[in-house]
Amino acid sequence: MMKIRYIALWAVSCLFIACNEESDFEEVEVVEETPELTSGSADFSTYVSLGNSLTAGLTDNALFIAGQQNSMPNLLAAKFSLVGGGSFTQPLANDNIGGLLAGGEPLEGFKPRLVFGGAGPEDLEDVVGPVSPTTDIVLNNPAGPFNNLGVPGAKSFHMLFNGYGNLGNLEAKLANPYFVRMTGSTPDVSILELAMAQSPTFFTLWAGNNDVLGYAISGGDGTDPITDEALFNNAINGLVATLTSAGAQGVMANIPYVTTIPHFTTVTHDPIDPEENNFADLVPTLNAFFGALNQVYDFLGESERAITFNDSVNNAVVILDEDLVDLSAQITGVLNANPAFPVFVQQLGLSEDKAPVVATLMGNAYGQARLANEDDLLVLSSRRVIGEVDEFSTNALKSFGFPEAMAAQFSTNGITLPLGDKWVLTPEEQDEIKTATDNFNATIATAASSAGLAFVDANAIMQNLANGGVTDGDYTLTGSLVTGGAFSLDGVHPTARGYALLANEFMKAIDDTYGSNFEDSGSLYDIGNFPTNYSPTLR
Known part of the structure; x- marks a missing residue:
């Protein structure tokens, strides 16, 4: 780091004048100049992001414009653009309501966003009255190609699955409505194929959360099983091998423990208050x-x-x-x-x-x-x-x-x-999840290391949030729902401020691996500039 210092040369001066009195010396302020931002060896000219809801920008249990604009990949792309990064296109929703339609009819399971109702998370409609989502996977899908290929609900192997974005496969539950919005005239193309079609020079890959999270959110009832380990390993290694096949650089992140997120820590085992409801x-x-x-x-x-x-x-x-x-x-x-x-x-x-x-x-x-x-x-x-x-x-x-x-x-x-x-x-189900998470994370870490990619230990970050908090600049975020600032109202996905925190961690990892200087140049985000809550009136 280059530093310019204005220092009183008192030692030299003393050769010419008497320096017997303390008042003969004047304190001179030391000014440090931060270096100019550089990308190091990283080439950000074509950046693509692959992942799931955590990279799509989903927050408050829905995907909507404001959340997508504050998605971690979009925040990264804005910084990359300062050192040669190109444009970054996202499959934006049509509104800030959330929810999905199919041919004008509400799509089951895809409701409008949650909002803060004064005591906790509430459905938007319960707070403001009836709302009308306008994002329709049949009538008004956006045009690609898309740099943000984060697909909420996608598991590791879904990223290689042809037909995952085909509307005709939706009824058989072989397609994902969020990915249907991205495939356009090539409905059977895979997420990975859409990424490679753009000849990426740099990528972020945060995959695997849903391979355990689906099982956890369903209480381990078996309706959404943990991904088979061999299938997971093949998917991760296949993704990395293909993404790096033409020399692309990138960053990978691992899977947090479910015990670190408020979706599983907010409701206590003893919530029945004898003073309530008689x-x-x-x-x-x-x-x-x-x-x-x-x-x-x-x-x-x-x-x-x-x-x-x-x-x-x-x-x-x-x-x-x-x-x-x-x-x-x-x-x-x-x-x-x-x-x-x-x-x-x-x-x-x-x-x-x-x-x-x-x-x-x-x-x-x-x-x-x-x-x-x-x-x-x-x-x-x-x-x-x-x-x-x-x-x-x-x-x-x-x-x-x-x-x-x-x-x-x-x-x-x-x-x-x-x-x-x-x-x-139950503890037995938690043990199943932890064992799978540890095994999956070992695969992710090995894949990143073998390919020379940067690596973000998202699991450690989430554990720190749960155990005292993480300080970034003037703000400390914790894992508490609503008051902690890191997690949105669904208890799983970050707030905009939480996504900014993650973007900073990704940039630090890029600095360490590729010699960029986002941190030393003062180019990280001030997370205090990002909201922790969206108003119910936002449309």
Whole structure:
């Protein structure tokens, strides 16, 4: 680094004048001049970004213009343009509402963005009233080619999959609507092929998050399994080999642990406040009901499964744990064999002849039930269902002759109805995810090192956010939802400020590998210039 210093040459002066008094010397300010920005050996002339929602700019559970403009790749491209980088085109949405349409009809699962409702994340429509998304994957797709090829929901192997952007494959769930917007007249082209068609000189590749995240967000219920390790390895190595085949340089990043993001750390295992909704008044009735079940657990040698509630402290939710031995048949059998059970059923307000039905229902409901503990992770979306009456369960109980009010009482999520697998990550499921993440990250690190690419340890960054925070300039971001500043309202994707933080980390990695000087030249972003929240009125 070149430094220009204006220094009082007092030592030389003393040869000519008397220097006996302290006042003979004047302090002169030292001025340091930062060096001019240089790209080093990096060639940013054609930059493409491959990845998923984290590189697409998705935030607040939706893809919309403002979020895309503050996407990490777009922020990087703006800095690259200062040292020879070319234009950077993104497949911008049509509005700042979020959500997707297909032929004018809302596409299931792609809703408008979340906004802050005063206490936490809320659906945009719940705050401002009805809104009308305008981004339609059939009627108004943008024209490419696109430099930002981040496709929300894409797993590693999807990036090599032909037909992933073909509208005709959507019904069979073999296509991704976000990628449909990018393929234009070549619907069967792959993400990788679109990248290579631009002859990139520089790329960023942040892939693999969805290979474990899909399983985690679904509570490990099996509907979105962790990617097979061999398939993942082949995909990552294939992507890197092709992207670098013509000499392109680049940066790769690894996969964060799910335990570091607020989607899994915001809802505690004991969210039931006895002072809310008069819950304390229900505790005696609940404990009387579960007392009969707890006696069965004791009889079966499973007393640790006992379910009790407290009227003075927060209560844990009741969950379904599929790793527990299923005691459904045993519970039903013990209850049916107990001569006092029909009396208990009558105390519930049912006729004595309902005893066998109630025994079977209790066995099925609580055969793998237990109270959640601090080792369990509840997904963020569980906050919307805990304490709410489950309509399906209510209707099922009504079909067995339960009065509607009683059916509802026995169908309260997390209290009388155990939370299903999709709402909770048990320790066993967390271990599965961590093992896969570690293995996948080893593959990513080896691929980056072998190809001479820059590398960003996103996992370490996210762990630091979760454990005290990360300071950048005058701001410290943490992993807390809403107040932490790093994560948007969906608890998974960064805020604009979080994306700026990541862009800075990518530039630092580029400096280390390619000899650029984004950091030393003062060219990193001031993350304080980026918002942590978008107004509900933004359209």
